[in-house]
Amino acid sequence: MEKENYTELLDKVTQMIIKTRTKLREPISPHERLSLTLRFLASGQTFEDLKFSTLIAPQTIGKIVIETCEAIIHVLKDNIKLPMNEMQWKKEAKQFKELWNFPHCIGSIDGKHINITKPPGSGSYYFNYKKNFSIILMAIVNANYEFLMVDVGVNGRASDAGVFKQTKFYEKLESKSLGIPESEILSESCGKIPFVLVADDAFPLTENIMKPYNHNTLKRDEITDYRVRGELLKTCSVY
Known part of the structure; x- marks a missing residue:
């Protein structure tokens, strides 16, 4: 994916996947969430494999992928348009x-x-x-x-x-x-x-x-x- 396309997609989904910061720890950033999801979709790697390159638990990766995919679908669904006349x-x-x-x-x-x-x-x-x-x-x-x-x-x-x-x-x-x-x-x-x-x-x-x-x-x-x-x-x- 080109850098410009990635940046545009990140801007579109950020508000839907950003998490609130707490006193206990920093949340996983929208950039990490999106790049992780795109890597999963492109490579087909398992959550177990991805935990080594992302340092994120497989259970958390599963939740991130689902949430981010839902956000991507929401912001891009109107880009697929069937001619109607x-x-x-x-x-x-x-x-x-x-x-x-x-x-x-x-x-x-x-x-x-x-x-x-x-x-x-x-x-x-x-x-x-x-x-x-x-x-x-x-x-x-x-x-x-x-x-x-x-x-x-x-x-x-x-x-x-x-x-x-x-x-x-x-x-x-x-x-x-x-x-x-x-x-x-x-x-x-x-x-x-x-x-x-x-x-x-x-x-x-x-x-x-x-x-x-x-x-x-x-x-x-x-x-x-x-x-x-x-x-x-x-x-x-x-x-």
Whole structure:
């Protein structure tokens, strides 16, 4: 993290994590609390490991991390904003075309397993196909790798498609209440093309979600169609 970004974040959370000084001892400063939390989030070190570099008891570290994370969420939650009307979605699509030569793309969606320690009594509920225990972070990012939507907490056994269908975003996508623009003509050779989110093979193919053919079962005519669509997209990108 750049020094300027760290200083800005520290200024935002200080009033929420600062502790009152007592006659018995000095409180742990906001700077120590924030740097400790960021180190934990970035490295994945255990509280036991962190006690040696911070000289803070593991039990105290656990409380600090939770309190500081809650403060970070509170001050930064408004930085993640999902476009809510056609003009905002078209602005995202314009960036994808300019930066990645992909017209009518409004976001990229995928899931990420976040490894966790197995919760007591949870059995295999959080056990995933990678042989780890995890929860899943589902996210949509724009052309600049900035988050547009984040949903986290579903157990690691679920598939990306299953997690996606549990999000509020999916509900709004199905009800067509997100303000995504209707299909528009890119050029005479292309016809009307919908605005789409790009995803991998784990997601459903819908009007507003584009995914590749499954290469494991790809047929000869589908290979031809896949290549033709790719060339067509390149042609459309010229306009």
